[in-house]
Amino acid sequence: MxxxxxxxxxxxxxxxxxxxxxxxxxxxxxxxxxxxxxxxxxxxxxxxxxxxxxxxxxTIKLTRAFPDLDFELPLFMVQAPGDASKWYVVEQGLDGGPAASIQVFDNRQDVAAKKDFIRFEPNEVTSGLPSNEGGLLGFAFDPNYAINRTAYLSYTTHSASSPVDMKSVVRRIKRKENVNELDRTTERTLVSPEGKPLDFDAPAIEHKNSAMVFDKQGYLYIGFGDGGEESGEKGQDTKGFFSKILRIKPTDTEQYLIPDDNPWAHNTNGDLKEMWARGFRNPWRFSFDRETGVLWAGDVGDDTYEEIDKIEGGGNYGWRIKEGSHCTGRYPCPQPGLVDPYAEYKHGNGDRGIIGGYVYRGKNIPFLVGSYVFADLSSGRISRMNMETRAIEDLAMAGFNVSSLAEGADGELYVIDYLHGQLFRIDAAPGxxxxxxxxxxxxxxxxxxxxxxxxxxxxxxxxxxxxxxxxxxxxxxxxxxxxxxxxxxxxxxxxxxxxxxxxxxxxxxxxxxxxxxxxxxxxxxxxxxxxxxxxxxxxxxxxxxxxxxxxxxxxxxxxxxxxxxxxxxxxxxxxxxxxxxxxxxxxxxxxxxxxxxxxxxxxxxxxxxxxxxxxxxxxxYPRPDGTENIELRARAYLHINCSHCHRPEGGGVGPMDFRFSQTAGAAGFCNAEPFSGDLDIRGAKLLIPGDPSKSIVSLRMHATDLGIRMPPLATQVVHTEGTKLIDGWITSMSTCP
Structure with missing residues (x-):
C-alpha cells in the first residue's frame, strides 16, 4: 500500500x-x-x-416531507382514523442500538418537533442481527380509535425456547386518557377464542414481517413470513402462523374472535382458523384499495422473482412450491390450487426485495389514479402496475433503501428512507x-x-x-x-x-x-x-x-x-x-x-x-488492463465499478469509499468488518491483505448470485480480468496502510 x-x-x-x-x-x-x-x-x-x-x-418526483425531522430506522408511517392532523412513524429498533418506538408529530411541512407515542426499553424488542429483520414491525389503529383509544402492535422479543432467542408477538394496547401516548400498562397479548396467545417462537432470524391492517368491516389482517426456515416446509403448513395472512375480529378485550366466513373457520382437523391466505415467503406490506376493497400484497422473492399478489380468502400463493409463477424444483410442480401472482418482476439491475404499496387514489397525480404503486428495497426503484394490463412501469429511482410506502388520509403517497431516516412525498414532476x-x-x-x-x-x-x-x-x-x-x-x-x-x-x-x-x-x-x-x-x-x-x-x-x-x-x-x-x-x-x-x-x-x-x-486515469502499478490499476477499477454508490451520500451500504481520490488508508475497507454479512465465510472482512478468499470485495465480484454480486447492475457475467486484477492486488498486500 x-x-x-x-x-x-x-x-x-x-x-x-x-x-x-x-x-x-x-x-x-x-x-x-x-x-x-x-x-x-x-x-x-x-x-x-x-x-x-x-x-x-x-413522471413523478420525490419531495422531502417534514425536512426538519429525522428518524431511527423507520419502517412504517400511518395516520389515525379520521384524523389527518398527525403522523405516526414506527422505528424498528436495533439490538445494541436505538430502542424501538413510535414517533408522533403534527402534519405540517415546517414541523420541527416529534415525541414518543410509545418507546420500548433498549433491547426489549430484538431486531435479530445480523439480518435485522425483527424489531417493531407492525402497528395499526383500531377503526374506532377515536372512541376506544385502542391500537395494535406486532414485534419480536426474546424467547429462551427459540433457537435464536426470538419470538413474534401481537398485542393490544390503549392510549392514555388525556395524553397522546400509549399506556404500556394496558398492553396485552392477543388471545384466541380457545385461550391460545398469538405469539410463537422463531426458527431463524429472517422473514418476520407482521404487517397489520384493518378492513372496512373492522377485521384485522396480520401477515407473517416463513420465519427464515431453510427447509421451506412452513410455506405450505396449514397449522401454524408462518407464511400466512391472518384475519381476526378484535373485541373490547385481548381475546379475539374468528370471523364466521374465514375459509378455515369451521374446520375440525386442526387447521388454523385464523388463516385467510397462505403460501407466502415474506409478504412485506399489504394494503386495501380504498375504492374497491381489494387486498394487495408484495411478497418478497428468493433467488429470481418478486411478486404482487391479489389476495383472496382461501388462496394458496405457492411458496415454496413456486417462486412467483415459476416452479422452484423442490417439490412436485405444478400442483392444483396454487394462485399465480397478479404480476411479477425478475431480479436484475439491483432489484431484490419488493416493498408492497398502495393503489393510488389521491388527486394530485391524475395519471397514477388506479395504479398499484410499489418499490424495491435493494434498488430503491419506485414503480407502478397497470391494473388492466398488469404491466410494470418504472416511475422514479429513490436513491435509497425504501422500507415502506405510506398512504395519507387524502390518498397521497409517501416513501420512507430506511437508513437515512427521512420521509418523502410522491409528487407529479413538472414537465x-x-x-x-x-x-x-x-x-x-x-x-x-x-x-x-x-x-x-x-x-x-x-x-x-x-x-x-x-x-x-x-x-x-x-x-x-x-x-x-x-x-x-x-x-x-x-x-x-x-x-x-x-x-x-x-x-x-x-x-x-x-x-x-x-x-x-x-x-x-x-x-x-x-x-x-x-x-x-x-x-x-x-x-x-x-x-x-x-x-x-x-x-x-x-x-x-x-x-x-x-x-x-x-x-x-x-x-x-x-x-x-x-x-x-x-x-x-x-x-x-x-x-x-x-x-x-x-x-x-x-x-x-x-x-x-x-x-x-x-x-x-490508469487503464485497469494497462501496465501501471497494480495498486493504482486496482483502485481505478474499484472506482469505476463501485464508487458511484460507495462514496459519501452515494447510497451504497457500508463504510467504504471507493473513490480514487481517497488515499487507501481513508477508503475504509482494509480489515473492516462487513456491513451486510460475511457470506458465511468465517473471519471474512471487506478486504484482508494477502487473502482474497476471505475478502468480501473479491468474493462479491466472483459471485454469480445476483443477490450477492457486486456491482449488482447490468452485468451477469463475471469479469475474469477484473477479478484477476483485484485478487492480484489483494495478494500483493502485506498490511493495511
Whole structure:
C-alpha cells in the first residue's frame, strides 16, 4: 500500500473517474490508429436536433416531507382514523442500538418537533442481527380509535425456547386518557377464542414481517413470513402462523374472535382458523384499495422473482412450491390450487426485495389514479402496475433503501428512507405535455434514415478506463445546445448545461442490442431513456421498464429508465465518465480520420467554459488492463465499478469509499468488518491483505448470485480480468496502510 502513496500525486488523487452510465463498459481502446494531428476535429458541429426537452408528461418526483425531522430506522408511517392532523412513524429498533418506538408529530411541512407515542426499553424488542429483520414491525389503529383509544402492535422479543432467542408477538394496547401516548400498562397479548396467545417462537432470524391492517368491516389482517426456515416446509403448513395472512375480529378485550366466513373457520382437523391466505415467503406490506376493497400484497422473492399478489380468502400463493409463477424444483410442480401472482418482476439491475404499496387514489397525480404503486428495497426503484394490463412501469429511482410506502388520509403517497431516516412525498414532476420519443429515429440524436449513425451535431468520445459490461462493445457521443459550454469543476468532473444528451450504443458481436440516452432536462434534473434494437436492426424502441432477453447464447438485461439514476447518483455528479482524467487520452475521429487527444480537441472546438491548461499537467486515469502499478490499476477499477454508490451520500451500504481520490488508508475497507454479512465465510472482512478468499470485495465480484454480486447492475457475467486484477492486488498486500 505504500507504493500507492508514492505513485499518486495530488493531481491524480483529485481524479473522480467513473462510467458513462449505470452499466459496465467494455475494454475498448482509445488508441485506434488514424493520422496523427493536434486536434481530432476542426470545428464544433452545430447541434439543433439532439436536445433534451422538457421532462415528459407522466413522471413523478420525490419531495422531502417534514425536512426538519429525522428518524431511527423507520419502517412504517400511518395516520389515525379520521384524523389527518398527525403522523405516526414506527422505528424498528436495533439490538445494541436505538430502542424501538413510535414517533408522533403534527402534519405540517415546517414541523420541527416529534415525541414518543410509545418507546420500548433498549433491547426489549430484538431486531435479530445480523439480518435485522425483527424489531417493531407492525402497528395499526383500531377503526374506532377515536372512541376506544385502542391500537395494535406486532414485534419480536426474546424467547429462551427459540433457537435464536426470538419470538413474534401481537398485542393490544390503549392510549392514555388525556395524553397522546400509549399506556404500556394496558398492553396485552392477543388471545384466541380457545385461550391460545398469538405469539410463537422463531426458527431463524429472517422473514418476520407482521404487517397489520384493518378492513372496512373492522377485521384485522396480520401477515407473517416463513420465519427464515431453510427447509421451506412452513410455506405450505396449514397449522401454524408462518407464511400466512391472518384475519381476526378484535373485541373490547385481548381475546379475539374468528370471523364466521374465514375459509378455515369451521374446520375440525386442526387447521388454523385464523388463516385467510397462505403460501407466502415474506409478504412485506399489504394494503386495501380504498375504492374497491381489494387486498394487495408484495411478497418478497428468493433467488429470481418478486411478486404482487391479489389476495383472496382461501388462496394458496405457492411458496415454496413456486417462486412467483415459476416452479422452484423442490417439490412436485405444478400442483392444483396454487394462485399465480397478479404480476411479477425478475431480479436484475439491483432489484431484490419488493416493498408492497398502495393503489393510488389521491388527486394530485391524475395519471397514477388506479395504479398499484410499489418499490424495491435493494434498488430503491419506485414503480407502478397497470391494473388492466398488469404491466410494470418504472416511475422514479429513490436513491435509497425504501422500507415502506405510506398512504395519507387524502390518498397521497409517501416513501420512507430506511437508513437515512427521512420521509418523502410522491409528487407529479413538472414537465411538458408530450411523451418522450418512442423510437430512437425520432429523437433527433441519430440519422433518421440510418439510426445506427449519430446525428451531425453529436461529438464522439471515449474513456481511458471503461467498465466491464458482459463483453459488450460500446460507442459514445455527447451533444450540448449551441452556444452552451461545459464547466470543469475543481475535481476535474464535468458539469453540463441543461439540454445536454449523452448517448451510448451497445453491441454484442455484430448485433446492436440497445442505445441509451442520458439527458439533462430543462429543469436541470437528469433522466435515462433506453431503446431496444429490433431484430432487423432498422430502429430501436423506447422501453418503459427493465427487460431481460437472450442475445445469442447470452442473457442480457436492459435497465429501465429509472435504473440509470441508481448508478448516476447525485453524489457522483450524475454524468459519470465525462471528466478530465477519463478523456485525457488519444481517440480516433472517424469524420477526419485523425487520432488526437480528446481534451485538446474539445477545447479547440470551444466546448469548455474556461481553458484547461497544459494537457501534460492534467491527470490521466490508469487503464485497469494497462501496465501501471497494480495498486493504482486496482483502485481505478474499484472506482469505476463501485464508487458511484460507495462514496459519501452515494447510497451504497457500508463504510467504504471507493473513490480514487481517497488515499487507501481513508477508503475504509482494509480489515473492516462487513456491513451486510460475511457470506458465511468465517473471519471474512471487506478486504484482508494477502487473502482474497476471505475478502468480501473479491468474493462479491466472483459471485454469480445476483443477490450477492457486486456491482449488482447490468452485468451477469463475471469479469475474469477484473477479478484477476483485484485478487492480484489483494495478494500483493502485506498490511493495511
Amino acid at each position: 505504500h507504493a500507492l502513496r508514492r505513485l499518486t500525486p495530488a493531481a491524480i488523487l483529485l481524479v473522480a473517474a467513473g462510467a458513462t452510465d449505470c452499466s459496465s463498459s467494455s475494454s475498448s481502446s482509445p488508441d485506434a490508429g488514424g493520422l496523427p494531428g493536434p486536434f481530432g476535429l476542426d470545428a464544433r458541429p452545430s447541434n439543433t436536433t439532439c436536445l433534451a426537452p422538457d421532462r415528459p408528461a407522466g 411538458g405535455s408530450q411523451p418522450f420519443p418512442q423510437t430512437l429515429s425520432a429523437t433527433g440524436c441519430v440519422n433518421a434514415s440510418n439510426p445506427k449513425e449519430p446525428a451531425a451535431g453529436l461529438v464522439p468520445f471515449d474513456v481511458n478506463a471503461p467498465l466491464w459490461s458482459d463483453g459488450a462493445s460500446k460507442k459514445r457521443w455527447l451533444a450540448i445546445p449551441d452556444g452552451s459550454k461545459i464547466t470543469v469543476q475543481q475535481d476535474g468532473d464535468w458539469d453540463f448545461p441543461n439540454g445536454t444528451v449523452l448517448m451510448k450504443q451497445f453491441a454484442l458481436g455484430d448485433k446492436l442490442v440497445e442505445t441509451r440516452l442520458f439527458v439533462r432536462h430543462q429543469d436541470g434534473d437528469w433522466a435515462g431513456y433506453t431503446y431496444e434494437w429490433n431484430d432487423t436492426q432498422s430502429d430501436a424502441t423506447l422501453l418503459p421498464a427493465i427487460k431481460t432477453k437472450t442475445v445469442g447464447t447470452q442473457e442480457w438485461t436492459i435497465p429501465g429508465r429509472t435504473h440509470c439514476l441508481q448508478c448516476h447518483t447525485a453524489a457522483a455528479g450524475r454524468s459519470l465518465g465525462l471528466e478530465n482524467a477519463q478523456l485525457n487520452g488519444d481517440m480516433f475521429y472517424p469524420s477526419t480520420q485523425r487520432t488526437a487527444n480528446q481534451l485538446a480537441t474539445l477545447e479547440h472546438i470551444g466546448m469548455f467554459a474556461a481553458p484547461l491548461g497544459e494537457m501534460a499537467s492534467l491527470p490521466r
